[in-house]
Amino acid sequence: MEEILEILEKNSKISAEQIAVMLNKSVEEVEAAIKKLEEENIILGYSTMINWEKTDRELVTALIEVKVTPQRGEGFDKVAERIYRYPQVKACYLMSGGFDLTVIVEGRNIKEVAMFVAEKLAPLESVMSTSTHFVLKRYKDKDVIFEGKEKDDREAIVL
């Protein structure tokens, strides 16, 4: 099971037939295992890594540190949900340390992100403070180095 996940995490386009060969299992076994992983919400989806900077689309990303007051009986989960339900929020984590939530927000430009913080995030009752950091450059994301596909420059033939 774990090995199937490892393979799919690196390349979700790979077929069940190929995984079956790789792991010396039958295609049916692999398909059943994948189905089960999907049903159990261990596999949540199959997305594609895209470097939007190479396209014409304008895109800015901000990491926002948020301090919140946890609510009685619900802790941080309820506050977090009110935040992560916004489609602008691409990721949301509960943190240890000096602040409570990390919120990753995307927008077409700085103004759009700033407006989101000012109009939606900061006014929330439980939000005590926010601190917004804009991403200037992505070097590596989800285990992928953006600029740096290493070329295979080995000798053509080595015994």
Place this chain on the structure above:
Amino acid sequence: MNIADMISPRVKNVPPSGIRKFFDLVNEVKDAISLSIGEPDFVTPWSIREAGIYSLEKGRTHYSPNAGFSQLREEIAKYLKRKFELSYNPENEIIVTVGGSEAIDIALRSLVGPGDEVIIPEPSFVAYKPCAIFAGATPVTVNLKSEDGFKLTPELLEEAITERTKALILPFPNNPTGSIMTREDLAKIVEVLKNKNIIVISDEIYAELTYEGRHVSIASFPEMRDKTLVINGFSKAYAMTGWRLGYACGHPDLIAALYKIHQYAIMCSPTTAQYAAIEALRNCDEDIQMMVREYNRRRRVMVDGFRKAGLECFEPMGAFYVFPSIKSTGLSSNEFSERLLIEEKVAVVPGTAFGECAEGYIRACYAYSIDDINEAMRRIRNFTERHKRGI
């Protein structure tokens, strides 16, 4: 003066590789998918590279002790104990060499000379025979058979032993066949060797690349421990081919002899590589596991691919090579490799590069991305299907 006449006969008489022409062809054909490389596609894990860089920043650019840094020899001793149940004293039973290749060379030069015979199982790595000849000895080849899974059997060994036999090269996991020797296989060999005055040079450079089960060293048999020289290194296990670092372990008298040649001929192994290797042994067991898991998947894909292409393919349990038989095509190893390269732009190595007995086989390496392997197997299938139809 004719310069060519000045060359020592010992060197002159070693024939250049018979498949030189094929080599040139591989280099000429652009954009071919190559399955003909004998090294990992992985780049050395970053923490190892970083340790090398750090040592340079610190200005550690001088010679090391002849036998290698003591910390490195200590780490090698711990590693061999933890992985293969081998015990060597880092003080006088381990020497750090310039790749496993240097270890092979100085081992043979330490042990054999004119009148001595060295048993070399084939197909195997191309360096053993020339190194034996350069040392002045006579190589005696043993032809391993596909029906034995390309293992060295006691019968084959017994047949090759004469009064002049001084050393046996034991190259497992094997390049090019991917064959391994299990504990049971080795036990039978040990029976033959235990009362004979023959030193085993056990080239275990692919030890980490053993699939389903762990590598067993012949030196882990107590009766063989002192009669075996274990050769290993960092190239294959840690994807460090370009760093040129290996080692040899054995009885103090053996190591003292190797040390003598190494000290005068080489001085010491590269310092930067030694610092990197210390990091490799201390912190990179997991990197090896990751690479081995990945190789294992590719191995299965490639074996499956050859079988689907109609080629008989014995399942290799070690190294990173597949060694299918191409006899069913009616082509020779050389013809098959040349035509595959020209017609489908896939490069493999004719089996005959690894010994005459390997006619009818080719070596394909799976240290490539899965996409490259898939594409290469698709083309090989095209090729064999076309040839079956006689086109």
